[in-house]
Amino acid sequence: MSLLPKITPQILQQHLQDGTAILIDIREPAEYAREHIRGARLVPLAGIDAHDFDAERDRIAVFTCRSGNRTALNAGRLLAKGFREAYLLDGGLDAWKQAGLPVHFDARVPLDLQRQVQIGAGGLALLGAILAFLVHPAFILLSGFVGAGLLMAGLTGFCGMARLLALMPWNRKFLSGAAA
Template structure:
């Protein structure tokens, strides 16, 4: 099953007329940092098609940051049961490029996956540097992080992301705004 794409300008027209419900499928921390005004947060990690039972008569438009995550989950999103549903073409990035209004909170942390990438990359680089400067045994740190990333990719469970989510700067934004 596929959902058709809708342009940011067309979506804005439908939203202004009260005919569309915009559904942000990103995680709460991503939504807290920036989101389209009027978007409802329904993260994929907690997506429940019954959250929209009152809105079935409206046009549904799902979006993420770039449109890729939305496109990868189209079957699940289409099962929400809207009479008419679309994907925002290009996601939040296209909305921004079209010059349409966004709510931005630069005090909110960067999204969790970027935090994982920064932390993992730093640990690998540190392990390599310490192995070169101090002891070859420090290469184990790089190997441990690499193994953790492989495990996360295979199982879908990322322990580092879980730990980072508990950090004080992320806990402030753990619930929908």
């Protein structure tokens, strides 16, 4: 359970409209560039500093991410930033969109690397299983190879697939900081 109380998208929208709240998106820049709640301030979780909010201490702080999970898991860190009142957007950006509220969306910005890795690894593992069933049992090695790669990425923090995906043309200009 989160240390931060939750606020609904509708109540947050009212606070944003009357200027009593600040919405802080804790995702990474590439995620934010693709899609975010209009008016949200990007302050990635890795770089949050208490002094980032000196001018907004009197406003209600609402933290968000895509689904609300990342925010809930880091509630203790976020509470330590010194706001008089702080909340977690219940359901994050996903709930905001489900409520039909406005977002900024740029389809030219690729999915974040983590999601690309999940799609690529999942696709390769599924392909290996299907080929092993339909063509030859040795194709199961493809699924095993992908699983071993994910295990090593988790243990070491190095993900070869993410490194390869970062070199792809659709990612190059966004990961180099050329786009914002």
